[in-house]
Amino acid sequence: xxxxxxxxxxxxxxxxxxxxxxxxxxxxxxxxxxxxxxxxxxxxxxxxxxxxxxxxxxxxxxxxxxxxxxxxxxxxxxxxxxxxxxxxxxxxxxxxxxxxxxxxxxxxxxxxxxxxxxxxxxxxxxxxxxxxxxxxxxxxxxxxxxxxxxxxxxxxxxxxxxxxxxxxxxxxxxxxxxxxxxxxxxxxxxxxxxxxxxxxxxxxxxxxxxxxxxxxxxxxxxxxxxxxxxxxxxxxxxxxxxxxxxxxxxxxxxxxxxxxxxxxxxxxxxxxxxxxxxxxxxxxxxxxxxxxxxxxxxxxxxxxxxxxxxxxxxxxxxxxxxxxxxxxxxxxxxxxxxxxxxxxxxxxxxxxxxxxxxxxxxxxxxxxxxxxxxxxxx
Numbered sequence: 001x002x003x004x005x006x007x008x009x010x011x012x013x014x015x016x017x018x019x020x021x022x023x024x025x026x027x028x029x030x031x032x033x034x035x036x037x038x039x040x041x042x043x044x045x046x047x048x049x050x051x052x053x054x055x056x057x058x059x060x061x062x063x064x065x066x067x068x069x070x071x072x073x074x075x076x077x078x079x080x081x082x083x084x085x086x087x088x089x090x091x092x093x094x095x096x097x098x099x100x101x102x103x104x105x106x107x108x109x110x111x112x113x114x115x116x117x118x119x120x121x122x123x124x125x126x127x128x129x130x131x132x133x134x135x136x137x138x139x140x141x142x143x144x145x146x147x148x149x150x151x152x153x154x155x156x157x158x159x160x161x162x163x164x165x166x167x168x169x170x171x172x173x174x175x176x177x178x179x180x181x182x183x184x185x186x187x188x189x190x191x192x193x194x195x196x197x198x199x200x201x202x203x204x205x206x207x208x209x210x211x212x213x214x215x216x217x218x219x220x221x222x223x224x225x226x227x228x229x230x231x232x233x234x235x236x237x238x239x240x241x242x243x244x245x246x247x248x249x250x251x252x253x254x255x256x257x258x259x260x261x262x263x264x265x266x267x268x269x270x271x272x273x274x275x276x277x278x279x280x281x282x283x284x285x286x287x288x289x290x291x292x293x294x295x296x297x298x299x300x301x302x303x304x305x306x307x308x309x310x311x312x313x314x315x316x317x318x319x320x321x322x323x324x325x326x327x328x329x330x331x332x333x334x335x336x337x338x339x340x341x342x343x344x345x346x347x348x349x350x351x352x353x354x355x356x357x358x359x360x361x362x363x364x365x366x367x368x369x370x371x372x373x374x375x376x377x378x
Contacts, residue, residue, distance in 0.1 A: 047240060051065060062075065084128040085128065123179055195219075
């Protein structure tokens with residue numbers, strides 16, 4: 001997955017001026033936490049390359065766009081339904097009003113409908129048997145709804161006039177239902193798992209639960225803030241990726257893009273003549289030290305930073321000696337680094353801060369994994 005800068009292609013739908021229902025939706029936004037969680041999943045899909053743009057509270061609750069398709073999503077939740085959704089409940093207008101006030105009526109009107117448009121109703125409850133034909137199942141190819149079902153729904157929506165000279169049947173042929181998680185908490189749990197995998201691509205280790213939680217909170221806040229804006233502000237893929245990286249860097253207290261490269265660490269230690277089992281242990285020590293750096297706070301964090309600085313200065317000194325020709329590259333440079341780390345530990349009082357000599361070796365492995373050269377020059 002390439003999460004670098006991606007040029008966002010122009011959309012075939014302009015979001016500069018929302019239709020009146022979209023404007024009113026933005027001004028009366030309350031209790032839409034479930035919808036925000038759905039939108040975050042769409043943004044994570046966008047990060048993974050499925051969409052180029054996600055727009056909130058404009059022509060629909062959520063609009064997802066790519067060069068190939070435009071998906072309008074209406075999100076409807078019911079905390080304690082008395083019955084399953086049916087053709088009748090989806091097509092029933094408000095009392096004394098026309099078909100445009102029904103659930104499907106609102107989805108099918110007041111928006112541009114280009115040839116590549118699709119229409120989706122997101123529900124947190126199951127639907128009855130006749131509507132099952134419209135339900136999308138992940139990783140399963142969909143089949144057209146029965147003709148009789150389409151005709152019945154067309155009849156119930158009679159009088160509805162979709163835009164762009166589209167027909168009710170045209171809309172129904174591009175309509176599907178997505179049954180989502182029952183509660184916002186369920187959606188959050190899925191987002192945590194997805195974020196954990198995404199962060200792991202950069203860290204090359206599993207993030208801490210607290211780190212995933214902090215990033216999730218910040219991303220949900222961003223989505224919610226964009227949805228509450230009176231002005232329509234599309235979320236573009238490249239911008240969202242930059243925000244994700246910025247939030248991740250702040251949360252993890254180091255640059256995601258400069259995560260330790262353990263393949264590189266192995267190569268450096270191989271050149272230094274270190275045995276394979278010793279290299280494996282050095283990688284484990286680097287991982288533990290990295291995690292300790294990220295989870296420690298206060299005086300303990302200051303003590304770790306001080307140890308890291310001391311280890312780095314030893315590494316810089318031995319590297320300078322090697323480049324000046326006073327140390328041979330490879331095993332001799334490695335041996336001098338180890339000797340100097342031991343001397344530094346004996347000379348400086350890091351133990352009084354609750355640290356052990358193993359922390360110094362962990363710091364050495366961690367710093368070695370992040371530097372370009374250590375025991376030789378390319």
